[in-house]
Amino acid sequence: MPQEQYQLTDAKLVKQLFDLIETGQALESITVTELCLKSGVSRKTFYRHYGCKLIPETTFKRAYNE
Structure with a gap:
């Protein structure tokens, strides 16, 4: 998966979580x-x-600080 697509997917998940x-x-x-x-x-x-049921804390914190 290209890095940009990975980041877009990650951003969608974190946004919806928030x-x-x-x-x-x-x-x-x-x-x-x-x-x-x-x-x-x-x-x-x-x-x-x-790989598990939790979004890693580092991803969560990074998104929260943006």
Whole structure:
């Protein structure tokens, strides 16, 4: 996967994660399926990016600081 596409997908997932949190949803209650549906990203792609059910803290912090 080209680096630009990877970064775009990552940005979509992180943006939707923040959107869900801003609506008052607890981080612990956000599912991979829900995040993928809102982001327009397949679960397969999600797991290809992260390999587990959590977005790495470094990605989360980087996005929060931008």
